Amino acid sequence: MxxxxxxxxxxxxxxxxxxxxxxxxxxxxxxxxxxxxxxxxxxxxxxxxxxxxxxxxxxxxxxxxxxxxxxxxxxxxxxxxxxxxxxxxxxxxxxxxxxxxxDKDRELDIPGIDLPGSFGGADFVSWYDGHPDVPREWPLTATKVAVLGAGNVAADVARVLAKTADELLVTEIPDNVYQGLRQSPVTDVHVFSRRGPGQIKITPMELRELDESPNVEVIVHPEGMEFDEGSLELIRSKRSVKMCVDILQNWCARDPRDKQRRLHLHFLQAPVEIQGDVETGVTGLRTETQELTGDGWVRGTGEFIDWDVQAVYRAIGYLxxxxxxxxxxxxxxxxxxxxxxxxxxxxxxxxxxxxxxxxxxxxxxxxxxxxxxxxxxxxxxxxxxxxxxxxxxxxxxxxxxxxxxxxxxxxxxxxxxxxxxxxxxxxxxxxxxxxxxxxxxxxxxxx
Structure with a gap:
């Protein structure tokens, strides 16, 4: 040329x-x-x-x-x-x-998604990263929080919500983010994955980082730690998946660690409704228990669980x-x-x-x-x-x-x-x- x-x-x-x-x-x-x-x-x-x-x-x-x-x-x-x-x-x-x-959140079409206290994970990320085009205040008033998703963004959102503000003070966060997180009364962050541990999208590095805080106990709930042939094939064929599954199984089997905050990992739970009303905002999350279908995919069982949370963050992908x-x-x-x-x-x-x-x-x-x-x-x-x-x-x-x-x-x-x-x-x-x-x-x- x-x-x-x-x-x-x-x-x-x-x-x-x-x-x-x-x-x-x-x-x-x-x-x-x-x-x-x-x-x-x-x-x-x-x-x-x-x-x-x-x-x-x-x-x-x-x-x-x-x-x-x-x-x-x-x-x-x-x-x-x-x-x-x-x-x-x-x-x-x-x-x-x-x-x-x-940089936009993928939509989730379930009842209650627009209630006060229901947030997009990408919006929260923009807030704590100091993006100039988002409001500088964030309503961190919930003691129990749900994060929907099983990827790296969900891991980031859950980790930042669960950590104490002082742990993040050594980073580049702006002062208003530090002050907001310092006021947060959160005690429990629940992360929900629609599929099983064999289909987790978090990278091994991101997964390990969930457990590095001296103030946060990561709890893997045994319900949902299930595998089918499709899951086992993924574990055999992808080293990163095997590493994540090994980490999760080790965490699932360990004794309680009694820390001031807890980060819960739930598998085979699909969100079906965010509960609450316009006046009070989010008061709960309803999920449907899923079962593996043999090929790594899932279907609903018709069994539902109501979770006591006051905020929901969806981190199911960018758009x-x-x-x-x-x-x-x-x-x-x-x-x-x-x-x-x-x-x-x-x-x-x-x-x-x-x-x-x-x-x-x-x-x-x-x-x-x-x-x-x-x-x-x-x-x-x-x-x-x-x-x-x-x-x-x-x-x-x-x-x-x-x-x-x-x-x-x-x-x-x-x-x-x-x-x-x-x-x-x-x-x-x-x-x-x-x-x-x-x-x-x-x-x-x-x-």
Whole structure:
């Protein structure tokens, strides 16, 4: 490829950054602008990973190295479809890759889901991670809490709810999160999995972390610790599943540990109703006991249990939001595509438009899986180079200036990064997050 190639990536999370990295390494004449509606890079690594996960957050070191490339430019606080329209981007770039991820909770259609005290796990994660676009208060008034789900997000939500605030004070949580958790009267957190222990979606690392708090006793209830042939096949074929099952069986057999808070793991319990009313909020959760069907799936038994809880958090998966002026499948929460090439409602390719990450394949898999996904999309883009219409101008920053958009830059992020680290230093913490959007922008744009 001889001619210059200018590409916009919408979304500065791992999917977008990996796509920029792969593209610039594969095409020496390519430059990439990564635009994000947040003033900061890193997406769900900054705003979707629990603050007591320093090992996962080390991924930021690798992403930081990518963004140091002189051929990759970060432009933050730019809302695609609002601050810049798709047709406007066509003037400044040969192609656009959509990598907006997923930060919305998947719906759960059961009675009572909209009661006060029924929350989305993703919303709670955004709160404790200091996301600038969510309210800074959270109603932590329940003594007994239910968490619905058996994946890593459910584990994060349950762990943060169960831990004492002082345990999290060494992390980067903002002060309002610490103060909120410090007031929490919680004594018991119940995690409910619809399927059996052989189908658990938590990774072994996340599962072990549930048991690392000196103040929290993890209790695996023996009811539901059942296996069928489908479960045994998973255990035999996947090392991670076997590791999780071994951990659960050890916990199930051990003696009580008599700690001040308890985190209960329940298997083969499907939520069917959140109990309560609009005046009092959540007063309980009803589940239906399930039985394994031989192939690892389950069916209801018609036996129901009512649980005394005053709050319910659903953590059954993320879902992407529709993107302005782009085709979208609401059932899967994805943009229709063919090997990363965006398709319109008639199944025809949209010239110059591509997708990668969770908006492309749905919110499944771990962070590392996005590399393979990005490689496929970039390969499609490079195969199409001769058909791409060249950009008319490279003055996207001038366009944003004329529109009055207070965008942030990579140098601005480094100023904010240094400021947050400085805030944490007197307290022996790695950083303290700045939360208000206007403060992040002001610090980032200082001369």
């Amino acid at each position: 001889d001619r210059p190639l200018r590409v916009a990536v919408i979304g500065a999370g791992p999917a977008g950054i990996y796509a920029a990295d792969i593209l610039t390494k594969a095409a020496p004449n390519a430059t990439v602008d990564i635009l994000d509606r947040l003033p900061t890079p890193y997406g769900l690594i900054r705003y979707g990973v629990a603050p007591d996960h320093p090992r996962i957050k080390e991924i930021i070191t690798a992403l930081h190295h990518v963004l140091e490339s002189p051929r990759i430019r970060f432009i933050g606080n730019v809302d695609y479809g609002v601050d810049v329209k798709p047709e406007e981007l066509d003037r400044f770039y040969d192609a656009t890759i959509i990598a907006t991820g997923a 992407s939001k529709p993107i302005a002026d782009l085709p979208f499948d609401p059932a899967t929460g994805t943009i229709p595509h063919e090997a990363g090439r965006v398709l319109d409602l008639d199944g025809e390719r949209v010239p110059g438009l591509y997708a990668t990450g969770w908006i492309k394949r749905g919110p499944v898999g771990l962070i590392g899986h996005t590399k393979k996904d990005a490689a496929e999309t970039v390969a499609s883009l490079l195969a199409d180079v001769d058909q791409l219409r060249p950009a008319e101008s490279d003055d996207v920053l001038g366009h944003l200036d004329r529109r009055g958009v207070g965008y942030t830059t990579w140098d601005g992020w480094k100023r904010l990064d240094a400021h947050e680290i400085e805030l944490g230093t007197p307290h022996g913490r790695k950083r303290v997050k700045v939360v208000p959007r206007h403060e992040m922008i002001e610090i980032s744009r200082r001369a």
